[in-house]
Amino acid sequence: MPEEVKKKRITDVGPHDYHDYLSPMIKKNYGKWAYHEILDPGTMVHVAENGDKLYTVRMGSPRLVSSGFVRDISDMADKYCGGYLRFTTRNNVEFLLENEKNIEPLKKDLEKLGYNVGGIGNVVANIVHTQGWVHCHTSASDASGVVKSVMDELYEYFVEDKLPSKVRIAFACCLNMCGSVASSDIAILGTHRKPPKINHERLVNLCEVPSTIAACPTNSIRPEMVGDKKSVRVNEETCVFCGSCYTVCPAMPIADAENDGLSIWVGGKVSNARTKPTFSKLVVPFIPNEPPRWDKAVQAVKTILEAYKKGAEPGERVIEWIERIGWSRFFKITGFEFTKYHVDDFRLAETSMNYSSHARF
Amino acid sequence: MGKKHETPLLDELKKGKWISFVREMERAAEKSERTEDLLGQVEESYRDKITHWKHGGMAGVRGYGAGMVGRFSEFPEKYPGVKECHSIRLNQTSGFFYNSDVLRKLADIADQHAGGLFNFHGSTGDIQILGLTQADAEDLFQKSAELGFDLGGSGSDLRTPSCCVGPARCEFANYDTLQICYDLTHAFQDELHRPSFNYKFKMKFSGCANDCVAAASRSDLAFIGTWQDNIKINQGEVKNYVKKFNVQKYVLDKCPTKCMWFEGENLVIDDSNCVKCMHCINEMPKALKSGDQKGLSILIGAKAPLVTGPRMGMMLIPFYDVHEDSKNDYEWLKGLISNMWEFWDEYGVSRERIGELIARVGLVTFLEGIGLEPTIDMVREPRSNPFIKFEDEEAGAE
Numbered sequence: 001m002p003e004e005v006k007k008k009r010i011t012d013v014g015p016h017d018y019h020d021y022l023s024p025m026i027k028k029n030y031g032k033w034a035y036h037e038i039l040d041p042g043t044m045v046h047v048a049e050n051g052d053k054l055y056t057v058r059m060g061s062p063r064l065v066s067s068g069f070v071r072d073i074s075d076m077a078d079k080y081c082g083g084y085l086r087f088t089t090r091n092n093v094e095f096l097l098e099n100e101k102n103i104e105p106l107k108k109d110l111e112k113l114g115y116n117v118g119g120i121g122n123v124v125a126n127i128v129h130t131q132g133w134v135h136c137h138t139s140a141s142d143a144s145g146v147v148k149s150v151m152d153e154l155y156e157y158f159v160e161d162k163l164p165s166k167v168r169i170a171f172a173c174c175l176n177m178c179g180s181v182a183s184s185d186i187a188i189l190g191t192h193r194k195p196p197k198i199n200h201e202r203l204v205n206l207c208e209v210p211s212t213i214a215a216c217p218t219n220s221i222r223p224e225m226v227g228d229k230k231s232v233r234v235n236e237e238t239c240v241f242c243g244s245c246y247t248v249c250p251a252m253p254i255a256d257a258e259n260d261g262l263s264i265w266v267g268g269k270v271s272n273a274r275t276k277p278t279f280s281k282l283v284v285p286f287i288p289n290e291p292p293r294w295d296k297a298v299q300a301v302k303t304i305l306e307a308y309k310k311g312a313e314p315g316e317r318v319i320e321w322i323e324r325i326g327w328s329r330f331f332k333i334t335g336f337e338f339t340k341y342h343v344d345d346f347r348l349a350e351t352s353m354n355y356s357s358h359a360r361f
Numbered sequence: 362m363g364k365k366h367e368t369p370l371l372d373e374l375k376k377g378k379w380i381s382f383v384r385e386m387e388r389a390a391e392k393s394e395r396t397e398d399l400l401g402q403v404e405e406s407y408r409d410k411i412t413h414w415k416h417g418g419m420a421g422v423r424g425y426g427a428g429m430v431g432r433f434s435e436f437p438e439k440y441p442g443v444k445e446c447h448s449i450r451l452n453q454t455s456g457f458f459y460n461s462d463v464l465r466k467l468a469d470i471a472d473q474h475a476g477g478l479f480n481f482h483g484s485t486g487d488i489q490i491l492g493l494t495q496a497d498a499e500d501l502f503q504k505s506a507e508l509g510f511d512l513g514g515s516g517s518d519l520r521t522p523s524c525c526v527g528p529a530r531c532e533f534a535n536y537d538t539l540q541i542c543y544d545l546t547h548a549f550q551d552e553l554h555r556p557s558f559n560y561k562f563k564m565k566f567s568g569c570a571n572d573c574v575a576a577a578s579r580s581d582l583a584f585i586g587t588w589q590d591n592i593k594i595n596q597g598e599v600k601n602y603v604k605k606f607n608v609q610k611y612v613l614d615k616c617p618t619k620c621m622w623f624e625g626e627n628l629v630i631d632d633s634n635c636v637k638c639m640h641c642i643n644e645m646p647k648a649l650k651s652g653d654q655k656g657l658s659i660l661i662g663a664k665a666p667l668v669t670g671p672r673m674g675m676m677l678i679p680f681y682d683v684h685e686d687s688k689n690d691y692e693w694l695k696g697l698i699s700n701m702w703e704f705w706d707e708y709g710v711s712r713e714r715i716g717e718l719i720a721r722v723g724l725v726t727f728l729e730g731i732g733l734e735p736t737i738d739m740v741r742e743p744r745s746n747p748f749i750k751f752e753d754e755e756a757g758a759e
């Protein structure tokens with residue numbers, strides 16, 4: 001091949017064809033699975049129409065992983081699964097085994113390497129999360145640290161099936177909500193409590209004023225001359241500290257060490273089973289950042305989980321339980337304070353009011 | 362070797378049973394001074410309770426406007442390894458299937474050209490490699506492209522589509538989520554690599570209403586598998602379940618439309634009243650299967666809260682015959698999508714998601730714009746206010 005052709009840049013090739021990474025058994029039974037069974041919280045079996053059995057061993061992952069982690073799971077896949085493996089939509093790792101006898105040895109090897117097997121069934125599966133202080137400039141908290149702290153505390157719920165239904169926990173470090181915080185059973189969200197500080201000197205050079213104004217959900221930004229410089233003014237009365245202006249305008253930083261922290265939400269879901277998909281709703285408006293362990297936030301999550309475990313009927317997701325007992329009882333049981341911050345005052349807020357004489361005493 | 366940083370706060374997070382990201386960062390740091398400095402900077406954030414990344418920053422590869430996120434440290438002198446600390450998105454495989462061979466090659470690339478750190482995976486779906494400099498970008502891109510992994514999306518473009526495990530390992534799948542995800546990603550390579558939209562646009566594919574990839578809340582266009590005919594009942598297996606648990610209480614009574622009952626020992630379903638919610642099939646997978654006329658529903662407009670509030674996907678197409686259309690290379694679907702993009706291009710404003718545009722102009726205007734008729738499945742209920750804009754023709758000329 002001539003040197004020139006070899007050097008030609010490769011572009012627009014798209015993702016690799018997944019067929020190359022399907023094991024022979026999966027290829028053979030593609031679209032022909034009959035049923036599956038959960039064997040324990042770390043293992044399930046899928047049975048094909050022809051009787052073929054594919055075993056899945058699921059392993060937790062911190063999502064932020066080293067090349068060493070990638071090589072570890074590759075070694076395990078070679079040893080037990082003909083080299084094949086996959087990741088889940090919640091960032092767990094799945095080993096796909098054809099031989100039932102390999103399940104226990106694989107689990108033992110994983111344990112030896114310090115990995116966690118679980119996450120199947122009525123459990124707390126992995127926490128979908130974001131970048132935090134490791135990589136994002138708009139974060140109000142750290143993702144990896146909060147997630148590690150919560151999962152350490154709830155570890156038993158990852159490795160044992162003892163909840164009424166599955167509980168999806170998600171984390172996002174700011175209101176951009178990169179991920180699934182908006183619709184999870186329990187959600188932890190990074191939250192600011194102070195308006196952005198405006199660098200009037202640099203704003204005109206760094207930012208486009210119209211798009212900065214348009215970024216604000218509460219119309220709190222107005223153009224303004226400061227000295228001889230074009231800049232903006234923020235109406236602090238109406239600002240809700242969302243940080244959207246900072247996303248588009250570097251001269252409006254909003255992070256604040258003392259006033260940033262976390263809020264806790266519950267009762268979202270995306271599945272359509274029984275009830276329709278729904279958003280998560282506010283439980284705790286603010287908990288300060290407490291690195292490295294975020295004890296108060298972790299305890300709040302645990303309080304919700306334990307109240308749900310105690311109160312829900314088998315098969316009920318968190319929102320189904322809460323709607324059955326009512327939000328007033330939910331707040332009573334969990335001991336969280338209901339405040340003015342819980343009453344929606346954004347657009348379409350009135351749809352969340354109680355238009356009835358129904359009340360629980 | 363770069364300077365080793367003291368990390369007493371992060372060290373706390375090496376304790377406990379859940380696998381530690383700090384351990385992972387330290388493993389990467391053994392090979393990469395950049396990641397040692399990343400540890401140092403993150404420790405400083407833990408101390409100061411604030412991020413230490415500068416705002417935004419440009420980074421990218423030639424010919425593409427997307428695929429890399431630029432990131433610069435606030436303290437380049439103190440942490441030279443993360444002076445530049447970009448991340449690059451590689452388009453994952455459909456269903457996140459890999460083998461050991463390709464994973465090792467990706468690990469080598471991450472060690473050689475970046476900080477030896479990954480996100481497996483980003484929440485949109487991409488493999489993210491963390492900690493590269495602009496100077497690494499071209500080599501990293503070309504080496505992954507040689508492996509068959511192109512970059513994913515970022516910015517105001519079509520973001521990387523993603524799907525559930527589907528027919529590869531799930532008996533509930535009503536269509537081939539992996540194949541359509543792969544096909545459409547390939548069809549729209551230009552829209553993915555070269556941002557030309559008002560804002561981001563995401564697509565996700567779930568094989569049934571369990572929605573394991575959370576399409577209805579995380580994608581502007583959500584594809585959710587369904588069926589049109591009757592649920593298939595194996596009465597023998599129903600009887601086995603009746604012996605095992607209270608089917609009346611946990612299945613029949615929980616059906617949202619109460620369209621199932623027992624006649625004698627036989628389970629009966631009034632399929633005309635079934636909304637395909639999956640509950641009964643989830644509870645009794647050996648006894649119940651979705652029908653034979655399979656396809657999918659298309660929901661539109663989901664997004665996170667900014668700017669006008671969070672939105673879930675709303676019903677746009679109750680039933681799309683993906684099997685038929687895929688034979689014509691998805692001609693109908695591609696037409697629909699390009700109509701949407703044209704309408705969005707014409708009437709949307711900068712940084713307005715398509716769901717916000719629909720809310721602003723009204724669903725009917727949007728439907729007219731893309732050539733669809735309104736149907737009753739698009740609404741929860743008809744309007745209850747009388748502010749109706751009758752059209753002139755219907756009112757009759759004067």
Ligand code: HEM
Nearest residue numbers: 136138176177178179247450483484485486487579665667
């Ligand atoms: C400040 C700059 C931002 C950074 C660094 C950032 C980072 C990320 C990353 C790394 C992902 C995963 C991407 C992937 O898998 O390829 C992601 C996904 C996402 N981002 Fe952002 N993001 C930013 C801004 C925003 C904004 C402005 C919004 C919305 C207003 C947003 C909403 C989302 C959502 C909803 C997802 C998840 C989609 C899904 O679940 O598939 N992000 N973000």
Ligand code: SF4
Nearest residue numbers: 131136139173174178
């Ligand atoms: S949620 Fe906010 S802070 Fe976190 S990664 Fe997304 S944009 Fe950044």
Ligand code: SF4
Nearest residue numbers: 216239240242243245
């Ligand atoms: S933080 Fe949000 S609400 Fe406050 S001015 Fe900025 S965009 Fe507006």
Ligand code: SF4
Nearest residue numbers: 525531534568569573
């Ligand atoms: S969405 Fe449905 S088809 Fe896809 S993996 Fe989940 S249960 Fe299976």
Ligand code: SF4
Nearest residue numbers: 616635636638639641
């Ligand atoms: S799929 Fe849902 S609506 Fe249909 S019969 Fe089963 S439980 Fe009822």
